[in-house]
Amino acid sequence: MHAARSLHQSEPPALPAPYLLFLGDTVEPGYAKTAFGLRDWAPERCVGEYLLPGARVSTGLPAMSPTQAYAAGARALVIGVANAGGVIPEHWVAALITAVEAGLDIISGMHMRLSELPALQRAATCHGRELIDVRRPPDKLPIATGRKRSGNRLLTVGTDCALGKKYTALALARAFTSRGLDADFRATGQTGILIAGGGIPMDAVIADFAAGAAEMLTPDAAAAHWDVIEGQGSLFHPAYAGVSLALLHGSQPDVVVVCHQPGRDRVLGHAHYALPSIEDTIALNLQLGRRTNPRIRCGGVSLNTAHLDEDAARRLLAAESDRLGCAVADPIRGGAEFEALINECLG
Amino acid sequence: MHAARSLHQSEPPALPAPYLLFLGDTVEPGYAKTAFGLRDWAPERCVGEYLLPGARVSTGLPAMSPTQAYAAGARALVIGVANAGGVIPEHWVAALITAVEAGLDIISGMHMRLSELPALQRAATCHGRELIDVRRPPDKLPIATGRKRSGNRLLTVGTDCALGKKYTALALARAFTSRGLDADFRATGQTGILIAGGGIPMDAVIADFAAGAAEMLTPDAAAAHWDVIEGQGSLFHPAYAGVSLALLHGSQPDVVVVCHQPGRDRVLGHAHYALPSIEDTIALNLQLGRRTNPRIRCGGVSLNTAHLDEDAARRLLAAESDRLGCAVADPIRGGAEFEALINECLG
Known part of the structure; x- marks a missing residue:
């Protein structure tokens, strides 16, 4: 060897x-x-x-x-x-x-x-x-069955790559655990795997097995268990949308949380593509996710406000929550907004 | 070696x-x-x-x-x-x-x-x-750029796997050539590759490179050239939708032709999933395909009527064309319906 x-x-x-x-x-x-x-x-x-x-x-x-x-x-x-x-x-x-x-x-x-x-x-x-x-996936992956699995699943999705899907999933998994819930962070990318000590690198899986890999990553679990799954890419990304759709179908989320970075208006590395709106991102994830989990719902929005000062960030979170009619938080800042997002996710 | x-x-x-x-x-x-x-x-x-x-x-x-x-x-x-x-x-x-x-x-x-x-x-x-x-893809594949390429592209899409996407693309490519057009059949699966003597096995590509593989398969071409691309899977398939979306985004079709097998009402091998309607399949392909080619349109519908006799097949094609308001043909049967489908594809 x-x-x-x-x-x-x-x-x-x-x-x-x-x-x-x-x-x-x-x-x-x-x-x-x-x-x-x-x-x-x-x-x-x-x-x-x-x-x-x-x-x-x-x-x-x-x-x-x-x-x-x-x-x-x-x-x-x-x-x-x-x-x-x-x-x-x-x-x-x-x-x-x-x-x-x-x-x-x-x-x-x-x-x-x-x-x-x-x-x-x-x-x-x-x-x-x-x-x-760590980006090498398991040798034996199954074809997805589409069979509904037991337990609860939350998937972070996004308007683009590299704007907070992994951080949001890590923060939500930690918050769920802090509330005494049985929850696992499920890593789908190299950094998440390094942090979690396990997972499947979704973007390195052969395309035919991508949804099957997501099923394997989030197996049947106890009725009260939560898998909090790190999302990948975006359904609107010209290169990676297929990976995002396979992960959405295979992970069968009960709840999606949409991640976005305010101010970003072009796809990272693909500047000729406009970023989708948060509303369109919610709508398309629910529309396509319904195929494998008809009960899918949006738990709220996670904004990456690292570039704003505290006052501006809190004002933006409140304004976006009003505008979108759902919980909007920056999990890294925490606070009442994040507690509201957690509550909305848990339903 | x-x-x-x-x-x-x-x-x-x-x-x-x-x-x-x-x-x-x-x-x-x-x-x-x-x-x-x-x-x-x-x-x-x-x-x-x-x-x-x-x-x-x-x-x-x-x-x-x-x-x-x-x-x-x-x-x-x-x-x-x-x-x-x-x-x-x-x-x-x-x-x-x-x-x-x-x-x-x-x-x-x-x-x-x-x-x-x-x-x-x-x-x-x-x-x-x-x-x-033949299912082994090229070793070096690019990440998709999303850049619009020159020439014309037609992609066959479907309500499911294994119902005529390859046959329809082969028949259309042959018909385009018969009319004196410069056209290539672009194979994305093992059988197509065996028939065409080249192509990329889309379902065997690593997920991150799937849209890039579709871009490589259908490069810039002369303004009058047609690539007729073999579709894979279905946007509604619980295991393979990611592959279908990557192929749709990467191939940037100007025209999609929706393939269906009348009478099939469950996803092959996934009997707990209902097949989508033809209308929903047209609508979702145009909705998602617009992301990389805003001019995408539906050229018509291809029905696999192998299980029907000639009269029943012709009656069904006419009835479906009336109902859907577009050309509906069985390319294997040919005839006036197929000529109408070719005309509608060429615009």
Whole structure:
């Protein structure tokens, strides 16, 4: 057996930790979701960050070389960015090899397998380090049956990629648990899997099995149980709508929460596409989701207001709640709006 | 290099032929699309069929053992059935090994790779025969851009799987060419690829790249050119709707033709799901297709009337055309209705 391995539910991962977060020479914050997610939701496992010249994105964690990070306790370098296409650029490889030489395993959530980089593979073999691809789905996935499953399911959906679907699901799962409910966060992307320690990378699944993967991710459960499922993409996205529809059909949500970033009016990376309205996003998710769960309803809206000050954010949440006629909250800010959203989700 | 290889556009296939069509012990005609498609659209490449005990599906071609087929000129056995999940059953392997021993290469359109069958792989290596998986997509696929491409595109869509989307696209492409137009049939499934000698197996593509694969399949073309694209699944299918949406978004059709089989009222293999109406299928395809091509329109309806006699079929086509207010034809029957459908598609 070689050093690469895959992670999925029936084979619980024991990822080496803590992490050094690698950001390469990234200039687009939207591509650094993984690094930001780990910083915010698994801070105890992040010792620092490692940037290459030209980088204009930072997590705010201490800058460290791989050698410094190893000395500070790190045991793995996590590639904390996901560019379009999921390819690891050639000019990152030398830095990754440095990390292997410093004693770190490499964890990647990119489409491209780490084992496809021969020089890195040789270095890992030579130094006895592991190359771990968390974006590799389970080998055996079922075709979706469409059969209704027991238990309750909430899916976060969105007007676009990279605007808060994972954060919203994490915050809702944590809030449900805090209220004494039996709830699981179900990860569908690389960052969520790194945070949760399990899940299925929906976007890496073969298309015919995508809805089946969503069914497998959220199996029959006790009547009072909640699965809080991380959404992917958007039904309006010119590249990823198919993934979003498969996840909507397969996860059979009882409740969807629509995520949006106020002010964003174009699709990220596809500037010739206008973003859909929140109302259209609610309507289309309910229209299409009804096919596998006729009882689907909207639990409310999650706005990413990180760019606003506290007063402006609270005013916007109130105004949008009035306009849309449903709960509107920023889960990261919490407060009464978030409590109202939780209440509306639980019905 | 080992014997398995993949087929795609930039690497035009030279499939060994003619074929012996293998039907296994299949009892469900809906699963034998590949064999029927080859018999009807590439008869010059089919010398016979090979059934196992228990089979209740036949193409009507002469029954032959692999040895008899080789003597009759066959150079490859084609697995002509595609069961749910795309797995080759263990009890077929001995028959496939017999074919390899008789001198035939093996061509498969199943999800499962032929090289995953160790005994078959050993026999192929030993006898110098090829194992060819046509369902393996190109290694490098792009993320969809959503950019509008030049030329004209027609996509066949459907109320369900396995009711005439490939046949309709083949018949329309042939008719367009007969009228002197520059037209290509674009194959998206294993049978279409075997018939056309190229294409991309949409259902085997990784979900994130599915719309990008559809863009690659139908590149920029001359203003008068028509790509006639084989549809997959249905936007209402509980397992495959994501594939259908990715294909709709990526192929950016100017025209959709909705395919249906009169009398079918439940989703094939998912009997707890009612089939959508033709009107709902038209409406949803136009609604969602508008996202990447605002000029999308419905060119008409294709009905699979194979189960009706000539009079009943013509009466039904006329009645449905009146009811729906568009051209309704059975391309396999041809006639004035089909001419009207072609005219409406060409606009």
